[in-house]
Amino acid sequence: MSVSGGPQAVALDVIERSEGRMVLSMGPQHPSTHGVLQVITEIQGETVTKASPEIGYLHTGIEKSAENLFWSQASTVIERMDYLSPLTNALCYYLAVEKLLGIDATIPPRAQAVRVLLAELSRIASHCVWLGTGGIDLGALTGFFYCFDLRERILDLFEASGGARMHPNYIRVGGLAQDLPHGFLAKLDGVIEMYEPRMRDVRRLLQKNPILQDRMIDVGIISAEEAVGWGLTGPCLRAAGIGYDVRRAFPYSGYENYAFDVITRTESDAYARFLVRLDEMDEAMRIVRQVRKVLDEPGPVQSPDTKFSPPPKETIALSMEALIHHFKLVSESFRVPPGDVYQAVEGPRGELGYYVVSNGDNRPWRVRTRPPSMYNLQVLKKIAIGELIADMVVMIGSLDPVFGEVDR
Amino acid sequence: MPSSQTPPAGATALDPTAVRPDIADARIVRVMPAGVRSTLEGLRADGFTMLLDLGAVDYLEREPARFDVVYHLLRLPDRPAGVDEIGTPERVRVLCGVPSDAVTVPTVTDLWASADWAEREVFDLFGIRFEGHPDLRRIQMPDDWEGHPLRKDYPLRGVARERTPRPSFALKSNVAAGTPAAGRTAAGLQKQIAEVRRLADAHAAADLAATGDGKQP
Amino acid sequence: MAVANSGADFLLTTVDSVARWAQSSSVWPLTMGLACCAIEMMTATAPEYDIARFGSEVFRASPRQADLMIVSGRVARKMGPIVKRLYDQMADPKWVISMGACASSGGVFDNYAIVQGVDTIIPVDVYVPGCPPTPDGLLYAVNLIQQQIKRGGRGGILARA
Numbered sequence: 001m002s003v004s005g006g007p008q009a010v011a012l013d014v015i016e017r018s019e020g021r022m023v024l025s026m027g028p029q030h031p032s033t034h035g036v037l038q039v040i041t042e043i044q045g046e047t048v049t050k051a052s053p054e055i056g057y058l059h060t061g062i063e064k065s066a067e068n069l070f071w072s073q074a075s076t077v078i079e080r081m082d083y084l085s086p087l088t089n090a091l092c093y094y095l096a097v098e099k100l101l102g103i104d105a106t107i108p109p110r111a112q113a114v115r116v117l118l119a120e121l122s123r124i125a126s127h128c129v130w131l132g133t134g135g136i137d138l139g140a141l142t143g144f145f146y147c148f149d150l151r152e153r154i155l156d157l158f159e160a161s162g163g164a165r166m167h168p169n170y171i172r173v174g175g176l177a178q179d180l181p182h183g184f185l186a187k188l189d190g191v192i193e194m195y196e197p198r199m200r201d202v203r204r205l206l207q208k209n210p211i212l213q214d215r216m217i218d219v220g221i222i223s224a225e226e227a228v229g230w231g232l233t234g235p236c237l238r239a240a241g242i243g244y245d246v247r248r249a250f251p252y253s254g255y256e257n258y259a260f261d262v263i264t265r266t267e268s269d270a271y272a273r274f275l276v277r278l279d280e281m282d283e284a285m286r287i288v289r290q291v292r293k294v295l296d297e298p299g300p301v302q303s304p305d306t307k308f309s310p311p312p313k314e315t316i317a318l319s320m321e322a323l324i325h326h327f328k329l330v331s332e333s334f335r336v337p338p339g340d341v342y343q344a345v346e347g348p349r350g351e352l353g354y355y356v357v358s359n360g361d362n363r364p365w366r367v368r369t370r371p372p373s374m375y376n377l378q379v380l381k382k383i384a385i386g387e388l389i390a391d392m393v394v395m396i397g398s399l400d401p402v403f404g405e406v407d408r
Numbered sequence: 409m410p411s412s413q414t415p416p417a418g419a420t421a422l423d424p425t426a427v428r429p430d431i432a433d434a435r436i437v438r439v440m441p442a443g444v445r446s447t448l449e450g451l452r453a454d455g456f457t458m459l460l461d462l463g464a465v466d467y468l469e470r471e472p473a474r475f476d477v478v479y480h481l482l483r484l485p486d487r488p489a490g491v492d493e494i495g496t497p498e499r500v501r502v503l504c505g506v507p508s509d510a511v512t513v514p515t516v517t518d519l520w521a522s523a524d525w526a527e528r529e530v531f532d533l534f535g536i537r538f539e540g541h542p543d544l545r546r547i548q549m550p551d552d553w554e555g556h557p558l559r560k561d562y563p564l565r566g567v568a569r570e571r572t573p574r575p576s577f578a579l580k581s582n583v584a585a586g587t588p589a590a591g592r593t594a595a596g597l598q599k600q601i602a603e604v605r606r607l608a609d610a611h612a613a614a615d616l617a618a619t620g621d622g623k624q625p
Numbered sequence: 626m627a628v629a630n631s632g633a634d635f636l637l638t639t640v641d642s643v644a645r646w647a648q649s650s651s652v653w654p655l656t657m658g659l660a661c662c663a664i665e666m667m668t669a670t671a672p673e674y675d676i677a678r679f680g681s682e683v684f685r686a687s688p689r690q691a692d693l694m695i696v697s698g699r700v701a702r703k704m705g706p707i708v709k710r711l712y713d714q715m716a717d718p719k720w721v722i723s724m725g726a727c728a729s730s731g732g733v734f735d736n737y738a739i740v741q742g743v744d745t746i747i748p749v750d751v752y753v754p755g756c757p758p759t760p761d762g763l764l765y766a767v768n769l770i771q772q773q774i775k776r777g778g779r780g781g782i783l784a785r786a
Contacts, residue, residue, distance in 0.1 A: 028707055031656050031686040035663075036704060055525075056548040057704040058660055061564075061738035064557060068564050077733055083661035099431050129664065148671035166661055166757055225486040228457045231522025241488025249496050262491040338421035339428030340465075342480060342501060355478060357465055359421050370461035370480065378525050404660050407548060407701070549738075550703045557737050566737030 020045050024389070028057045032137045032393040035403035039380070039396075043389050051384035051392070053377060058407040066367045070333035071097055072173060074364055078354075079167045081369060082405040084129050085122035087158070088347045090171040091115055093367070095252055096343035096356040097173055100336045103305050110299035111175030112254040117188075117291045118158070118171070119253075119345070120284040124195075125154045126348035127281045134274070134397040135206060138215055143206050150198050153191045160184050173334075174309030175302040185295060192292065195285050203278065216271035220383040220395040223268065230382065231375035234350025235280060236399060238264045239272040246346035258290045270398035277400070308334045333362045342370075349373050349400055369408055373401040422470045425503055434480070434499035440473070444504045445514045448479065452519045456481040456500060459520035464506075464530045468560040473505025475536060477513055506536055509556075515540040533558035642775075648692070648718070649774040650680040652767065655691035657711065659698025662725035662757040666697045669760035676760075679767055688714040693770065694747075695763070699727035700740040712747040718779040722766045723749040726756045750778075 027038040036057035042050040062081055066074040078093050079086040098104040128151040132144035155165040161180055162168025170177050206212055222232070227240040237244055245262040247255045263279040265272040302309040310329050311322035328334075336358040344353040350372030357366040376399045383395055421427050425438075439447050460480040467474055479502040484494065506513060515538040517523045527538040528547040535556035538544060546553060555562055563570040658666055669676045670684065685691040688711045700708055712721070723743050726732035729752045731741035740746065750773060751766045773779075 028704065029657065029686075029711055031684075036659055036701075056546075056550075057701055057707070058699065059548040059701045059703060059738050060660075060699055060734050061557060061736040062734075064564055064738075065734060065736050080661060080733070083664060099433070100429065102429060129667075133667070145672050148668060149673065152668070152671070152673045165759065166664065224488050225457075226521075228484050228486040229521045231459055231461075231520065233460075242484060242486075242494070243489060243491035244484055244494050244497070245491060248491050249494060264488070264490065266488050337429060338424040339431070340425050341428070341431050342433050342499070351460065353461060353480070355461070355463060355465075355480070357424050359424050365424065366465045368461070368463040368465065368478065370463075374525060375461075375522050378522065382521075548703075553702075562737070564736050569737075569741075 021049075026392065028054075032396070034133060034396055034401055036407075037377075037396070037401070037403065039384075039392065041384070041389065041392065046388050046390070048384045048387055048389055048392065051381055053380050055374070055377070055403070055406050058403045060404070060408060062408045063367055063369065066364055068363065070362055071336060071364060072329075072333055074367065075171075076167070076169055078367065078369075079169060080404060081371070081408055082126075082347060082349065082352065082373070082402050083166060084126040084402050085119075085348050086167045087118045087122045087162075087171055088345060088352060090169065091119055091253070092343055092345040092347075092352050093354050093356070094171055094173050095345065096341050096354045097336060098303075099341045099343060100339050100356065100358050101173070101308055101334075102337075103174060103303050103308060106303040106305055107175055107253075108300045108303065109254065110179075110295070110297070111301040111303075113291050113294045114161075114176055114180065114301065115171060115253045116255060116258070117288060117295070118161075120287045120291070121154050121157060121191075123284045123348045124281050124288075125151045127277050127284075128154075130277060130348075130397070130400045131202065131206070135212075137393045137397050138212060140206060140209070140212065143202055146198060146202050146205070150194065153187075153194060157184065157187055157191060160187060172302075172309060174305065175300075179301045180295070185292070188288075188292060188295075192285065192289060199278075199281065207275070207278065212274075213271060215391075215394055216274055216398070217267075217269055219270045219387060219391045220398055221267075221269045222379060222383050226382065227268070227379075230379040232350065232379060233372050233375070234347070235263075235273050235276040236350065236376050236379075238262065239276045240268040241266040244351075246344050246351050250344060252343075252345060258287045260284075260287050270394050273398040273400075335360060335362045336364075344370070347372055349402065349405070350376060352405075369405070371405040371408065373399075373403070373405040377401040377406055423467060425476065434501040437500060437502045439502060439504050441504060441506060441511055441513045444477075444502070445516075447502060448481075448516055448519060451481055451500060451502070455483045456498075457486045457520075458482040458484050459516065459522045459526075462516075462523050462526035462530065464534045464536060464558075466534060466558065466560045473507045475506040475508075475534060477504040477506055477530060477536060478502070479504070479516075509535040509537065512537045512539040514538070517541060532556070535559065645775050649771040652679075652681055652693045652720070652770060652774075653691050654681055654684050654693040654695050655688055655711065655715065656684045656686050657694050657696055657708070659696070659700065659704065660727070662697035662728070665757040665760050666695055666724065666763060669763045674760040674764060676764060676767065679764065679771070681767060688712075689716060691715055692718070693720045693722065693767075695722045695724050696728040696743045696747075696749075697724040697757075699725075699732060699734055700743050700746070701738055702740060705740050705746055708743065709746050720750045720770050720773070720779065721747055722751045722753060722763070722770065724753045724763055724766065725758055726754060729754065732756060 021044050024041050027033045028036040038054040040052045041048050062077045065077045075090045075093055079090050081089050128147040132147035135143035158168050159165045162170030224240040224242055227237050241264055243262045243264045248262055260283045263276050265276055306325045310326050315322040316326050338358055338360040340357040342353055342355045344351050352372055353370030355368040359365040460482050463478050465476045481500040483498045527541050530536050531544055532546040532548050533556055723729045728743045731739050751769045753762045753766045755762050
């Protein structure tokens with residue numbers, strides 16, 4: 001018996017049993033699918049014989065919306081793709097736009113450092129959610145509370161600098177919206193100080209936990225060759241032994257100035273991905289500590305080219321030129337010279353890329369996302385075969401998909 | 409052409425890929441559907457083991473090819489390799505010009521498994537068919553959706569809602585900015601609202617008269 | 626709706642107000658997490674905000690066991706029928722919070738793909754503005770639901786669907 005025709009028609013209304021075989025629709029509303037995912041599984045007893053993930057339940061038309069907004073407005077919808085690390089999306093998009101504008105060399109070092117800081121804090125915050133929800137999937141609730149508390153402190157920092165906990169729209173073309181506020185660095189020191197004892201507790205709870213190990217070791221194994229063929233990137237690829245990290249391969253925003261390790265493992269099961277992400281959090285905090293030292297020095301946070309980034313607020317009341325630039329930028333935004341560019345960053349889920357096409361107008365012509373979660377999730381079709389139905393939850397968690405990005 | 413996609417004023421390029429600035433982000437290869445398979449097989453044999461992304465762009469009035477199907481490739485070792493061995497891998501971008509949705513593009517799911525969903529998404533949102541794909545059906549939109557949303561001639565708000573009235577501040581002509589401060593009275597606002605209503609009614613009446621059978625634009 | 630007709634209903638109304646007190650103190654939400662708002666909904670269960678102190682001790686995955694559907698996130702056109710189906714599957718009395726701008730009105734996404742407000746599909750009791758709203762906003766919404774239950778409206782043992 002196999003699934004054919006429209007999946008909704010088959011799965012939502014029909015459960016067929018035959019000789020211990022069953023077609024089970026898992027989702028799209030399900031506590032452990034990490035979002036709106038539907039997996040139509042054919043199981044023989046408890047073993048999965050076929051898994052078809054169905055996506056699109058969160059398709060938002062973000063790419064189409066971006067084509068109808070100004071370049072600087074488009075980041076508001078683009079941030080809402082990978083909603084666990086919004087600033088990473090904005091960073092990648094603006095790096096692409098800055099390349100098209102030709103101002104990528106004029107981004108001041110302080111702006112670059114803050115961008116790196118926010119990207120790494122986003123990585124830690126995103127992995128906190130992954131770790132907490134991954135634990136809940138397996139019944140480990142305490143880890144969830146510890147991780148979300150750490151995440152709260154990081155969201156405090158996003159709120160202080162950008163104005164909102166999630167989707168702060170703080171990274172703008174040419175640098176940042178404004179400089180870091182007073183007291184931010186003290187709060188950052190608090191987060192840095194809190195991180196180590198908190199993660200020690202979390203590791204003590206989860207890392208050597210026999211139940212967690214039992215459920216994760218040897219589950220969802222994928223070979224390195226298959227990982228590359230299926231387009232996996234990020235922790236999923238690095239857990240298969242391939243040390244590809246965009247921050248190291250194609251450094252951006254000053255990453256070449258910071259020392260960090262690229263974590264790889266070779267077992268390539270769910271437990272290996274779990275360990276890779278845990279160690280990645282530590283490496284991210286290592287980068288944060290290095291950036292913290294750089295931030296003590298003041299400096300500009302926007303490119304001096306005021307055709308694209310607004311002039312400093314204090315000059316608008318005094319200089320006619322500044323006023324005109326500001327007015328033009330707000331009412332009709334800037335125009336980006338025609339061209340296309342592909343820019344990639346290392347998001348928490350892997351290589352997040354934007355293929356941005358401009359036709360010379362003040363709105364993007366096309367913003368194509370390279371969504372790491374979609375490619376990571378696709379491999380579920382392969383790794384689920386032969387595993388138990390209870391392992392499906394573990395595998396989805398280990399791939400760490402975010403459906404805002406998968407469906408866009 | 410729906411109002412949300414009216415062509416912009418000012419100098420614009422019909423083919424941005426032909427006039428792109430000198431950015432060293434990837435080696436760029438341009439092909440047509442007849443040659444895309446051999447090009448990609450050659451690249452695959454040359455060590456480009458990862459298809460990072462497969463997407464499409466609608467250039468609307470560009471000749472000879474309206475659409476571009478864009479393949480992003482990366483040369484990675486397909487066995488465990490440390491970060492130093494990987495270094496800076498080479499990127500290639502293959503741009504395949506597709507004249508219209510009547511032309512099919514050969515699938516590459518046999519070369520890279522990652523192409524599966526990506527080709528389905530291009531089919532779903534642009535209408536470009538991939539010959540040889542094992543399961544070419546919609547992926548993002550519901551199965552019974554009509555039209556391909558990311559095409560430039562598909563309205564942003566969807567066919568059903570395209571003609572519904574929008575608040576005056578959302579009109580792209582930015583009416584309020586052109587009105588002097590002294591002129592922004594309640595009576596003026598009433599006039600604007602009445603004008604919008606009149607336009608919406610006129611459009612609705614025109615639609616009803618023109619297409620009684622609900623055809624796609 | 627529960628109505629106190631006369632003094633003869635004294636016994637019943639007392640029991641009814643006890644029932645309303647019990648219902649408002651143990652509103653169990655359905656895990657209807659769709660997008661970014663779902664993360665803030667999860668954060669509302671985390672220690673900083675702790676929705677459990679308001680009675681929402683557990684989030685039930687099964688609509689049969691849930692009282693409150695918190696529509697948290699943008700509702701795609703493909704997901705609309707499923708939200709409706711889940712709402713229908715919930716047992717009475719049930720309440721709905723539309724959390725966030727997207728669930729309330731379509732939010733930033735006035736396009737082909739998003740349902741412009743979940744109240745076009747299901748009846749909503751409380752709307753929470755924000756993109757996403759802070760967990761505080763969600764907690765206030767739950768408080769409003771509790772007030773609605775205690776005041777009248779759906780709920781109580783004399784409730785009719």
